[in-house]
Amino acid sequence: MGNTIILEYEKPIIELEKRIEELKVFARERNLDLSDEIGTLQIRCDKLKREIYSSLNSWQRIQLVRHPQRPTALELIDLIFDDFFELHGDRLYGEDSAMVGGIGLFNGQPVTIIAPQKGRDTKENIERNFGLPHPEGYRKAIRLMRQAEKFGRPVVTLVDVVGAYPGIAAEERGQGPAIAEAITVMGSLQVPTVAIITGEGGSGGALALAMGNRVLMLENAYYSVISPESASIILYRNDQYAKEAAEALKISSRDLLEMQIIDEIIPEPLGGAHKDPKQMANLIKEALDRNLTILKGLSKKELAEARYERFKIYGTINGTN
């Protein structure tokens, strides 16, 4: 795990692993047989891992999905799809590299893939505008959605985005209308749409790509109308209560599944996607395959209608009317 960046809640595990390592060295140097003791410690350590990683609170999970080594969209695309040809540009104003899109093969079937793209390091992050799309990014997405519809291809989105970029030029070029248009277009496509929230599901900027017939979510991902930090500022006048806000907003995959906002949780490898991206991709593949199969039987019109009905349930005003 050498260069892995360690999160706060992982420290007890790291400590214990270090002790085990030291004990192994000690046993080797002194030529002692400590395999029983080391074995017990190892079991203890595995238990600790499961305990810690399965009981993460919402705020800790946010730390986890913001982990700089969490696989980015392009890394996941590479692992999930057999092939991928990137299509660039909105055909209007620009090429937004904070939003990638193209055609890929999934189990031999062509699909349109759309995903916001974060960078891996500072250089890449500057290139990718820290994964914050401008209107061009959403308009590229709209263009590719319409293209997918023309050719009857399913649309698969991988969503990991803090939000749409808040900036002067983005406002001038219609960030709001671009997001609205993406919601509208993806919301009425006559092809199967599967949205997978893989990390940060930040407000309208995420929803614009999350109008799935099926909305899946990685175990540690979050999906929220507002960042917990901003909520903390509004509620408590400073950002020190982000942890509390995260809980109150019910943004974890488990909460969202319970509230039927999402359809399914895709489990992550122990400790998070970045501990084993390949396993992560396999878990996504399994879920994606299953969900695309569910949608296969529906006609064009049924797909659009089913999506309308899917989102209609969030209007239920309990207790009145």
Place this chain on the structure above:
Amino acid sequence: MGNTIILEYEKPIIELEKRIEELKVFARERNLDLSDEIGTLQIRCDKLKREIYSSLNSWQRIQLVRHPQRPTALELIDLIFDDFFELHGDRLYGEDSAMVGGIGLFNGQPVTIIAPQKGRDTKENIERNFGLPHPEGYRKAIRLMRQAEKFGRPVVTLVDVVGAYPGIAAEERGQGPAIAEAITVMGSLQVPTVAIITGEGGSGGALALAMGNRVLMLENAYYSVISPESASIILYRNDQYAKEAAEALKISSRDLLEMQIIDEIIPEPLGGAHKDPKQMANLIKEALDRNLTILKGLSKKELAEARYERFKIYGTINGTN
């Protein structure tokens, strides 16, 4: 006519009118009855006008439609339509005031009106970018065409444009694709479209708005793939042969009617539209009414198909295949 700007070929008329005026003053001052002589001269003058104005060559007509007092699109709209509500913006990047559009009433029927707009004076011309649209102008036009189609409204265009603006930003924002898209969209609309070339019909920038089921043209307007000046430069290495180029390119309304590029010539008041804008508007109204009536009987599909067939004839390669 006080402030009217005088074109070269009008000089004999102006000279004669001045003589008649002098004679009138002379008669009045000397208290002489010269009414017979003046009457004869007046008849002579009217004859001269008809002779000169009806035998203008292509180059002279270009001078005429470039006359700074030729009624602009908004002036014509005001005279032709009972009512007009301007709709602005492309909903993408900008508001291009070199292209106006909106909904108006024509004989009580709502129609969508789209027209490039020149300025009247320097200040207005700077505001209107000298009537040279950017991609935003064409995208506004596309938006309004689609809106018209949604509501089953006819589209009427008034075309007086030297061409699309040639500039760095216009290229960057896709001047070519924007024009192509406008041609495509207007070319396949399922509502009646009537294009009226009212002045300069400059190449692709004009064609983008001239995909009419019916293409009408004011008597003195021109419609060309290239400006005569540019053609002169290509053919003769300088712009001194624009007159010859204008003839060779066959860009006058009479030539174009003969070649079936246009469907009808709308006559102009003697000396050109600017001599009597009201009469001009009435002549346009009459023609527009007649042509919209022709299209009334066609279904949505028939309108699109008829337009396809209308332009298909220009592929006839005489003498072979």
Place this chain on the structure above:
Amino acid sequence: MFKDLFRSKPKYVTVRPHRQPETSEKKEIPGGLWIKCDKCNNILYKKDLEKSFSVCPKCGFHFVITAKKRIQQLTDEGSFKEMDADLKTSDPLEFPQYLEKLEKYQEETEMKDAIVTGKATIAGRKTVIAVIDFNFMRGSMNTVVGEKIVRAFEVAIKEKLPVVVISGGGGGARMQEGVFSLMQMARTCQAADKHSKAGLLYIAVLTQATMGGVYASFASQADIILAEPGALIGFAGPRIIEQTMKQSLPAGFQTAEYVHNHGHIDHIVARPFLKETLTHLIDWHAR
């Protein structure tokens, strides 16, 4: 003639931006007969203000008005029939202190939530109208606002009617209903789209202020987008942008005029001309 209305530019069109809208009560002068203009600071007689459509006669500033007053101004007298008046949120997240907050607003405004919808005639033409009320939690969008907008579009589809939405919310999506507020962006866009695909007319009137989740959903998806002079319109709030950009904003940024110049608004219409404008547009789209 209608077009003449716009020929002599009304002075209201020159209104300057006004960043921080407040509920109108705040500016009332004790005694209750007078009010201070947010923009020019002139003291105005409240009855005069009422007569001028709550537009400051001195500077043209458009005061925030209630949904009720808006409906009075725009619809034919006595024609308005409210729909779904009793809808209340179920507080889906059981968000701390939310119900208490709601109760306070419900008492103050005599509304159940931040929107009024209904059917009315405008110059004799049947129309579905939805008006967001800024005074109720800054007109933010929650499940009730979303649901009532969706129902408004669905009624309009069923009865083949145009929809007029007056959108004026400060905060966009309402935080206290979390992801359920977010889902209203989805639903309202889908409903507006369904209405559009039925060939029907949707006019949005963007008023002070139309931001965030409201602007990034149904409010920007209309066939025709009108805006009141000086209204603040955008996706991200100016403060967030200033923090992100670490530079000051251009003059008039996110005002109706600025957004219009960037191509996102069809026409800026001062409040006194709004009813006549809607009348003509609805009339021209009647079938």
Place this chain on the structure above:
Amino acid sequence: MFKDLFRSKPKYVTVRPHRQPETSEKKEIPGGLWIKCDKCNNILYKKDLEKSFSVCPKCGFHFVITAKKRIQQLTDEGSFKEMDADLKTSDPLEFPQYLEKLEKYQEETEMKDAIVTGKATIAGRKTVIAVIDFNFMRGSMNTVVGEKIVRAFEVAIKEKLPVVVISGGGGGARMQEGVFSLMQMARTCQAADKHSKAGLLYIAVLTQATMGGVYASFASQADIILAEPGALIGFAGPRIIEQTMKQSLPAGFQTAEYVHNHGHIDHIVARPFLKETLTHLIDWHAR
């Protein structure tokens, strides 16, 4: 795997702009075995150049190639069946000296006009292909080019086939056929649109140079727009823009890379990878 092709960026992608394309003969070195690269000025052995798809092995410059050679490079051997080979213009304007000029080009190129169209297979998949030849009057669009493009789309609609267009014309619409050339912009757009509405695939490959009336019609209306590195792509010519703007143009202006960065091109593909790219895209759209 196909995606690996693009992983190791081919050096061709870094090609710099090249403003004034010339017909390839101009640069031939007497003797005929050698040719000078337009860009890096290296002397190249012609047989080597042929092997490298007429891409300079030293600098990646993409030489202009004939329609015939292009079809050889892209289609399965022996599969190409030309359509409408005999179409000739009727000189609709009877334009001075035009027929003489045409005859000269017809002799030089052994083509009737600036385009070759036909049916072929690409990796076994039936495709309609249209290739504009720069060497014939700079690949400008006249009635023949327009008619053959329209017929290509119409055949494709009838037989439910994809269309691949290789567009490389210098001058856009051909002046000598005046307004008839202009009308080809109308017709080709309409034909491409009809093909699109039939749910069929259209790929445009923009090569050196795609300007004016070609770019402002069918060439920019494809489902997928590819471009060769360094190709000059735009509406107005750089000289016209310089005259209008009275300022110098930014570096790389109107190159494929520049236009790509402004959002108008899906992917820049170096010539050696073009057949494989088309193969995959056609394959993925086969039904």
